[in-house]
Amino acid sequence: MIAEAQRLQSVQEYYFSKKLQEIANMQTDIPIISLGIGSPDLQPAPEVIETLIKESQAGVNGYQSYRGLPEMRNAMAQFYLSKFEVEVNSNSEILPLIGSKEGIMHISMAFLNEGDKVLIPNPGYPTYTSVTELIQAEPLFYDLKGENNWLPDFEQLEKLAEQKPKIMWINYPHMPTGATASREVLGQLVAFAKRHQILIVNDNPYSFILNDHPTSILSIDGAKEVAIELNSLSKTFNIAGWRIGMVLGKEEFIHSILKVKSNMDSGMNYAIQKAAAKALEVSEEWYDNLTKIYAERRQIIYQICNKLNVKYDPNAVGMFIWAKLPEGIDDKSFIDEILYTKKVFITPGSIFGSNGEGYIRFSLCAPVEKLTEVLKRL
Known part of the structure; x- marks a missing residue:
C-alpha cells in the first residue's frame, strides 16, 4: 500500500x-x-472581453514570463497609485500570481521552515491554516471578536509574540465578517511587526465592494519594511475564473517569492494578461x-x-x-x-x-x- x-x-x-x-x-x-x-x-467590463478576444486571436500562445507582461505590471502599479496612493516599482515590487490563493502557498514556502510559528486570525480564511499545516509550520490563532469590531487584541498579540512567530496573516476588509481596519489600527500592526520582526501579509481582495474607503497596508509609513500585500482582480472585476492576482512589497520579499513561483508554475496566458491590464483601467x-x-x-x-x-x-x-x-x-x-x-x-x-x-x-x-x-x- x-x-x-x-x-x-x-x-x-x-x-x-x-x-x-x-x-x-x-x-x-x-x-x-x-x-x-x-x-x-x-x-467583466465590455472592453475587457473585447481585449481578451482580440488578443486571443493574435496567436501569442507560448509560455510567458514568470514576472508577467510589463504592461500588466505597469497597470497594477498605476492601480495602486491611483486607488491607494501607494507607489511601487513595477519591475521589482510587484509579482503577478495565478490567483492570490496560490500566493498564500508561495509566500509560506518562501519564508517558513518546519516548526515556525504563524499568527492566523480566528475567524479567518481557512486556507491560511491549511497551508501553514501543509508547510509543517505551527498556527498561532489570534482572536477577532464582535465586541472588539473584529479587530486584533494587541495585548493578546504581545503575549503570542513571545513565541516568536515569523508571519502574521491579516485580511482587511475582513472575510468573513466585513470588518474594516482604520489607518490607526494598520499603523499599530506595522509597529507590532517591527518590534517583533514579523512579516505581515495583508490579504486585500475586497476593498472595492461596498466600501467607501479602500486602504492598503502599504500606504502606512514604514510598512514596506515588514509587510507585503496580496490582491486579486477576481472580485472587483468579475474575473474569478481567470486567476489573476498579485503580491506587492519590497524587492527582497518579492524575489524570495519568485524563487518559489518560478519552480512551481508558469507564466499566465498572454491574452488574459492583456485583458487584466485593461480591467485595471476601468472608469x-x-x-x-x-x-x-x-x-x-x-x-x-x-x-x-x-x-x-x-x-x-x-x-x-x-x-x-x-x-x-x-x-x-x-x-x-x-x-x-x-x-x-x-x-x-x-x-x-x-x-x-x-x-x-x-x-x-x-x-x-x-x-x-x-x-x-x-x-x-x-
Whole structure:
C-alpha cells in the first residue's frame, strides 16, 4: 500500500469542495440556490472581453514570463497609485500570481521552515491554516471578536509574540465578517511587526465592494519594511475564473517569492494578461455601477436576515453579510436545515474558526431574482 504524505494528516478537503459536491448530488424538485461561495456572477467590463478576444486571436500562445507582461505590471502599479496612493516599482515590487490563493502557498514556502510559528486570525480564511499545516509550520490563532469590531487584541498579540512567530496573516476588509481596519489600527500592526520582526501579509481582495474607503497596508509609513500585500482582480472585476492576482512589497520579499513561483508554475496566458491590464483601467463608473448592484442585493439579504431572526452589522463592507444566530443554535445544523427544507445553501460561520461558531455568512453573488426567491421560500 502506498501511503499519503504525513503532512496531509493535518488537513482535510476544503469545506466548499465537499459541500458543493454534496449539493450537486442532491435530488431535488426545485433548484438549490447557493448563497454560500463568493463567486462573482456579473460580467467583466465590455472592453475587457473585447481585449481578451482580440488578443486571443493574435496567436501569442507560448509560455510567458514568470514576472508577467510589463504592461500588466505597469497597470497594477498605476492601480495602486491611483486607488491607494501607494507607489511601487513595477519591475521589482510587484509579482503577478495565478490567483492570490496560490500566493498564500508561495509566500509560506518562501519564508517558513518546519516548526515556525504563524499568527492566523480566528475567524479567518481557512486556507491560511491549511497551508501553514501543509508547510509543517505551527498556527498561532489570534482572536477577532464582535465586541472588539473584529479587530486584533494587541495585548493578546504581545503575549503570542513571545513565541516568536515569523508571519502574521491579516485580511482587511475582513472575510468573513466585513470588518474594516482604520489607518490607526494598520499603523499599530506595522509597529507590532517591527518590534517583533514579523512579516505581515495583508490579504486585500475586497476593498472595492461596498466600501467607501479602500486602504492598503502599504500606504502606512514604514510598512514596506515588514509587510507585503496580496490582491486579486477576481472580485472587483468579475474575473474569478481567470486567476489573476498579485503580491506587492519590497524587492527582497518579492524575489524570495519568485524563487518559489518560478519552480512551481508558469507564466499566465498572454491574452488574459492583456485583458487584466485593461480591467485595471476601468472608469469610476464601473465601480459606481458595481456598488449599486451589490447595494440592492444587500438590502434583500437584510430582509432574509430579519426573516431568519439573525443579527447583522449594517456598517460591514465586502461581498458577504455576516450574521449572528440566536444563542444556543448550532450554525452547521441551522444551515443544513435550511438547505434540506428550503433548498438554500448558506455558509456556516464555524468553518472560519471557533470564533465563527454561532454565525452564518451570506454571499451577495446572486441576482435579485434569486434572492427574492430565497425570501419567498423562507
